[in-house]
Amino acid sequence: MTILLILVITVIVLIACGYGVYKYKNRRPKPDYFKYYKTKDKVPRGKIGVFATSIIMTEDHSHEMFHNVTYKVFNQVVPWPFRNLALRDMGIALLDPAHTHARKEFIPNHLEDAFGNDKDRDGFPWMEKYKEGKLTWVPPSKMLYLDHGYFLYKERKSGEPTLVGKMANYSRLYFYGCGIVQRKSPHWKGSFEIINGAFDHLKQKYPDVEFRAASSLFLHDMRVKLRELLDAGCDTIVIAAPMAIFSHFEEFNSSFRHSFEYIEEWEKEHPGKKIKVILAPQMGDFQPLRQSFLEMLKDRLDTLPKGSDVLVAVTVHGMPWDHFKWEAWLQLAAAYRDRLFEDCKELLKNYKFERTKVVICQDEFSDPIWDPKQKYLSTNRAYWSAINDGYDYAIGLPIEFFAENSDTLMHHAMKCYENFDQYDIEEPVDYSDWSVPYTREFIQGETHVIYNGVPVGKYQKYVIEAYYQAVDSVLSKGK
Template sequence: MIFNKIEKLLYGKQYGYEVLFKRQTKKATGKTGVIIAEMGLPEVYEADFYKRFMSHVFEYIMPSFLAKLILVDKGMGLIDPSNPLAREEFNPELLIDSQGSVLNKAGVPYIECEYIWKKANLKNPWDHGYFLYRGDGPSGNPDIIDKVGARVVGWYYGKLIPEKKVAWRQQLDILANEAINALKINFPEIEFQKAFYMDIHSLSLAVENLLTVGCETIVYQSINCPIYTDFEDYGYALPLLHQLINGRAKIIMTDQLGNQPDYREAYFQILRDQLLEIDNEKSVLVILSSHGHPFKKETMDDRAHLYRRPLEEGMRAIMADRPGRWDVIWSYDEYADSYWDKNNQRLETYNAYLKAIEEGYDYAIELPTEFPAENTDLMIFHAMKKFRAFPSYDRNDPVPYPDWEKPLVRKFTSGKTTGIYAGTPVGPYRKHLAEAIVNSLKDVLKR
């Protein structure tokens, strides 16, 4: 017990990777169960999801005493959906809360009540202010999380997503089912559960269901991202899994899916299909975009090359057959601007598009390499940062996505350059991801 505490202090946020992951057994023994997990971004708006996720964000990046100061609950955070990103105080027309209501507990519109303005962090170009209503006392959520939830329900779902639904959960559920059905052919004795790792009740239910049927080994596979992180995988989901199982079964976390060649093949095929519509003589800049992170030390930085290096090599091999000018570059949607990246070490996706425009490329094709399905980050939050490179983009325009069996492809223009956001590997590209899951688990399940 004392040695374990020393190791936690020694490794810090890398404890999950250095101890739990690297020292784990590699082969399942006895009756085995598999949990296929993803974060659980909901199809329709759920306030509790954003409370869980944003609480994790602040509790992970800050010391506990500081997180408590930030995560205060003094009332109900509100935003005006017609001006959700306001950085200076203004007179709102409508105010909505994180539950999607425009009324207080007494049924009075917030706009008719007394409220105060909470200013943005003006040093951060993407932070925004909000209004705080204190008439009903604490809301049950930290004010800063109310602010995020109100923006999502009021602006994202209220104005920008015509279908009022997001594809992520359904697209990944179909992916998980395809992989499970394929695995059952060769491993009929294996028990399977699906779970949302950002929901402790969901993960706990999956664990208990497997233990109830006598599983002696529980294998965990995340399908959320091709690269595992301390923030969500090694440092959060894996320790939580150990806590929930509490010695009642052996635990194996399979490796990140990006290590599997089939995963990369999905993106190769997306690029090939996009190139079919472009004349060979045209110049093309291929942008391989990543999410990005703000941490000084992150295990994904040490292991991302296992995915990114062969992915880039494959992209270059495809482009090498073209006679026109081309290049392949990496970019980051988040945490690469001057606020987060003061030493300019990372290329922001916005600047990658500007590079294509300024250097006169005919096309810039972006492949979001860390997202297996479409979500609100890609559709809205990241989009409004990177697509502002194009005059034809307006962040207040709705983003229709009626057919979830096709990638959401978006096109914008600036001068001679056409920017193409090629979307995520869903629909016809999903089979490659499913095969990657199958092969990842096969290595552990083989007796």
């Protein structure tokens, strides 16, 4: 009896210790820059430098970018110790360019690694090693909806987590390969048009202010640009992310946190020099951003026949919110998303349509894996509800995007248009003129489902103005 009691107590202690370690390892990062954002004064002092940073994807495929994306996702989303397991170097991830979306094991015809090599360092083709039984099929992740599988070579390490190779290889072959005719992404160009457009306007009003920008996916570039501002003698750094709705995932635990780290690193090298850091407001707090999508929607509605039944889907990226109830996005979204939702309803009143409806939905994580009880409306289910209810038109407004990227063009598309008769994941996107919104239309049953695109070209001026106002709201307080 005594031995049994000791064993029970030991087990309880071990469980308690294990749980304590788990909680400690998964504690939220400190300081909480969302709290800093809400409470810190926004009055600059001395010489001012403005630093623009957000997730900006390159025009051409970049292995470095997807290396950093993978670490960012798993470090922020996947709890310890599971992220350590996920980020293991298990070997080399290989894909068949003709079957990049494969979800079941198949016999490949050609295999390449993340750098496009079809043979190993010893000169032996991957296909030869496959025929020798040296490759293993790895099925899609059970944690990612509509994920794809890959072949794994385990006999040597790749030098980085295997999942980096899987993601980067998929990007190279699909996002920047067969998935788009031009094999390029508009995101870098479009994002910097917004940043530089606002900066040009701000420089006229504030000629003594320094301006720099870098994608948060390239950490060394961020560090270099921030040091340029600091070495130029800036006393205040205004960090301004050209994003509609800030989040812990993208800003407070990512681009903003890295910025603070690099500033603090510089401060340690310069004793006695203390930099004031201000986080500028999100673009969604300013009306011109809503206006960009309202103008696009108005131009679309003007083309529709009177008496039509019209559903408008106000779509956001989405996250598994029940697992991240502390996310800043949940508190900050209303100022933009909810106001735009109401604006869309008011706009529809100006038309002689029969039935109208506006819904809020999300492209990602409202799926059978992360949202089995369908608590959050997916964009796909919003479209299917319009189809099943006999609406003539269902129009999607991707309100968190201002330049097309691999999400809007491909990754989200496979989920938003799932089970559509006319959607074919193998059919490449053809988008050559980036000054015109990319739109796509599917006819499902009697419903025209329309992706209305993002505000580029003649609509981009509203986005630039919103970003200008966000930064100016801080600079105008300068003494």
